[in-house]
Amino acid sequence: MKTIANIISLVLLVLTLNAQPTLQSATDTLQTGFFSAEIGGTTVTGYYDNYLKTGNWISYYPTGQIYTVEEYKNGKRNGVYLKLNRRGYIELQANYLNDSLDGKYTEWRLGGKPGLVEHYTNGLLNGEREVYYERGTIQEQSSYVNGLKNGSSKWYNESGKLIAEYNYKNGDFEGIQKTYYPNDTLRTTQDFSTNVAEGAYKAYYENGKPKLTGQYKNGNKHGEWLIYDESGKMTKKEKYKNGVLR
Secondary structure: OOOHHHHHHHHHHHHHHHHOOOOOOOOOOEEEEEEEEEEEEEEEEOOOOOOEEEEEEEEEOOOOEEOOOEEEEEEEEEEEEEOOOOOOOEEEEEEEEOOOOEEEEEEEOOOOOOOEEEEEEEEOOOOOEEOOOOOOEEEEEEEEEOOOOOEEEEEEEEOOOOOEEEEEEEEEEOOOEEEEEEEEEEEEEEEEEEOOOEEEEEEEEEOEEEEEEEEEEEOOOEEEEEEEEOOOOOOEEEEOOOEEOO
16 A cells, blocks of 8 residues: 555645644635634645635644545545545545546555445446455455446455356346355356346256256246256256246
């Protein structure tokens, strides 16, 4: 985690700001000039230009340590945003464009391990999104386009084993959805069309033998469904019509 590299230039700015005369205000705005006030248990400092926030704004813990650093232009967040914990480590880093998230967004856990990594364009998720467990192993990997899941979405258990692989189009299930046992054996496969179960469904025992097969139509069981025992021998047949057992 590049704590020093990310904030070294901003720390230099802090030293400059601390050397400025402080203007305390009863309100949270100022026509033009340097501003400093206690807000929500932190000390907030920055500059106003014609009542609009401008430049770097920095807030501090009561101990004097930096809490947040953000950049403004014409009253809107533009540029880097940093949030630090009381030990001085960055726990959140983001970029803004005209008050909307734009670019890489990252949250870190204690010890410098990532907790969440996302990518934004004009406030909408665009690109890869990764979610991590507390111990740092990957939990979810998904792709987004204009704020909606698109393409493959993979889920893992805390041991790093793949447990599910879903496919999306414009935020809906689309195509084959798969789940897995911890031993990497396929558990289920199911076809979807626009978030509705449509087509083949197959379930397997952990030994890889078939457990249940059938078809869905408009989200309902339809046609012949076959049930198997753990040896792979078919033990029962069922017939459905629009979700109703016949």
